[in-house]
Amino acid sequence: MIRISSLIIILVALTLAACAKPRKPAPPPQVVPAPSFACDMTAQEIMCSSARLARLDGELVDAFHAALRRSDTLGREHLNAMQKRWLAGRAGACGVPTLRSAVGVAPSPALSACLLDIYAARVDMLRRWPAAAPVGLPADGPHPLSAYVEFRPVESADAQACGALANAFNGALRTLGALDINRISGLSEIAGSHGLPRAQGYGVELQDAGAYAGFALRARTLRDGSGQLLIDAATLGNWVRRLPNHGGRASSIATQTGDYESIDVFRSTQFPQHVLALLVEPWGRYAPGAQGEWAYAGVYRLAPALVEPLCLYRTYMTPPLKNELMRLPAYAALQKTLEEIGGTNSSPSELVGRELHEEYLLRQELQWQIQNMPLIASGEAQRHGWWGWLRKRHDGVHDALFAWSERSLRNKLAWRRLLAQLAPAAEELAALWQRTQRLSEADARQAAQLTVMRLLAQHASDLPGLAVNMPNAPFAGTYTPKYPPLAGETEILDGRSYGSLYSAALNGADAEVIADFLDYELAAAKAQPAQQTRLSRGAEGETALMAAVESPDIVRQLLAAGLDVNASDARGRTALANAILVGQIESVRLLLAAGASDARQACNLINSTAPADSRAQLAGMLCK
Known part of the structure; x- marks a missing residue:
């Protein structure tokens, strides 16, 4: 029995070994481009059905964010409005239905081709979006950013040198509106936000900080040439929190996105023997100052395995006007x-x-x-x-x-x-x-x-x-x-001319102008009796009489010419309803005398639409 049992065990082991022979590894899963949105609407379903369209959507998002970074405030505002208009109109531009006609049906090739064309054209336009640049002569006086941002020393290892650096930074803000190290006298960039991200044994990690930072390209960390981490998102905040009252800050990390406005590694004539790093927290909407906290900047000395604090500054100085x-x-x-x-x-x-x-x-x-x-x-x-x-x-x-x-x-x-x-x-x-x-x-x-x-x-x-x-x-x-x-x-x-009787009545034209338009439009209507309804109206179907209710004289003139007192617009509203809306008592009298037939219905409009000071008198006229 023992021998038979041993034989069975050996056979089972051999069988398992045969099953465990090495197999050819499975290929890695193919990465299919995904668009930047959830695929739950008709136009988006078409985008999701095509890898090319999904890839183009990703390119569109990247190109838009890059264009925002190249723009100044007014350029960003214009670009955002244009992008919103384009996104809202993309489906209409290709005739994409707004409601699903069938579930699981492949989109029309023509629709896909149209979306490919307009997306490609939009990406190309965004990539060519111009960068903000001075035009003509520079403006007189300091750059406006310097009215809000100033480097003020808080702590320093060398008060004189840190004060000189503060003067250099503030001078750059007054003249440039930016801390471009290579354009500041006495400073030279090694690596960082305003130069090459990686150079001379230092590397600054930059990131698109996303929607909660205006898609700015922010600095996240600083490493040396071996990859050792020198500065992270909490480095400056940890220094600040050693100040009295924690420097007026609730957290070591100043931003919602865990980064700095900029990190620059540089040399300075103030510290000629040292390599320095300038860490700057953001200014503006996404800065600590936007929440009523102080924003800071810090200068550090860098050496192998050493990051030594030298100069700490407060920067954003203007307190926010919350909902003011x-x-x-x-x-x-x-x-x-x-x-x-x-x-x-x-x-x-x-x-x-x-x-x-x-x-x-x-x-x-x-x-x-x-x-x-x-x-x-x-x-x-x-x-x-x-x-x-x-x-x-x-x-x-x-x-x-x-x-x-x-x-x-x-x-x-x-x-x-x-x-x-x-x-x-x-x-x-x-x-x-x-x-x-x-x-x-x-x-x-x-x-x-x-x-x-x-x-x-x-x-x-x-x-x-x-x-x-x-x-x-x-x-x-x-x-x-x-x-x-x-x-x-x-x-x-001033200088505008009226294009129709409706426009003249709406804008309170004088009696002679109204008479000219009446003669013209009524003569044209009499020449073609079937076209009586073609007297000029507003885009929502209002008649000239409905438009004229603010002016009893024009109402009287139009009624005398025979305009229909009970004509209504596309929503069923009449001249009497409009007269109530503006609280024009005399126009209401004229319309009632001319046979307005909706007085009882108009009575119900008084409290909801009429000006308060006319409601009692209107009720006495209409709610009998």
Whole structure:
């Protein structure tokens, strides 16, 4: 039995050994390019179905982030608005359906080819996006960044040398607006953010810090030639936290993305025998200063297996104005009106989750800078030649908003309210910045006007069909503006002609102009009786009578000419409903006398639409 059992064990072992013969290793799994979004919408399903399209989407994202890094504040703002418009329109450009027609069906080759073409063209355009550069003569005075950032020594191993370095850094901020080591007298770059990332035995790890850092190229670590870690994300923070009260900081890591604005290895005439490293925390929206904490910079001496702290500086000095702008009543009212106007765009957005999130964060970044560093944009406008470009865009924005106001009486009312709010909002902004940032009256006024211009452009870009097309960079030469920065209704209407009876009535034209249009349009309608309904109307179907209710004289003139008192727009609203909306008592009387048949229905509109001071009188007329 023992021998038989042993034989069985041997046979089993041989069988297992045969099964365990070496096999040819399986090939590694193929990596299929994935797009930058979840594949849960029709246009995105098409992108997910093609490796080429998915790869192009990744290239698009990389090219967009790189273009943002090459741009100044105004360039970033323009680029973000253009990218949002392109993303929202890509499906429509190729006729991609917004709803799924069938699940699991392969996309049309024509749709895929179209998306390939427009994506490739967009990637090419973004790769050619121009870098910000001075235009013409440099601006007078210091760079505006120096109004917000200053190196102030906190601790030093050599007070005199660290003070001299601070003077050199502050001088670079005043003249360059940047800490480009090779352009600072007495300093020479070895490796780092402003030179080669790896050189002469040192390597700085750079990363695209993502949406929570404005896609800046940030410095993460510093290593020596052998790969030994010299500086990490907590190095400077650990020094800061040894200060009294932890240096006013809650954490050793200053940024949400765990990095520095820059790390530069350099030599200095102040420390001629040493290799130094400058670590700088970010300034602006994603800086510790944005949360009310101090931002710091530090200089270290580097030696084999040694990182020695030499100079510690506080940098970002201006405390943030948290939600201060929205406490300004005129500015808050302007924002509300702009949001209402933007809310009239009910077209579905084609942006998906990541795209919406990134676009929102970029807008928040720009809004924060408007509030807390207003001189940056106005200084760049002068230094980089943006003023002519900005004024041309502003004129285009006003023309687009006027065209939008011509669509209906409700749009016209919002447009008039908007224009009346521009100057008071700018005055509040200028006063705030004079008080909190000690700006001169001229600087504060210019920054406030630029802020209002940028707000108008941002919200007008969301209106359907009213895109203001501009070049991607400032243009040479001068531009003569059509409108002042804070234009009112008189300046916008000056020199305009009316194109129809509807437009003339909407804008309160005089009786002679109304009579001319009545003669023309009624004569044309009588010549073709079947075309009676072709009397001019607004884009939403409003009649001239509905548009005229603010002016009882025009209402009387139109009724006398025989216009239908009960005609309605696309939403079933009549002239009587519009007269209630504006609280025009005399127009209501005229319409009722002319046979308006919807008085009982109009009664229900009084509390929800009529101005408060006219509700009692209107109720007495309509709610009997």
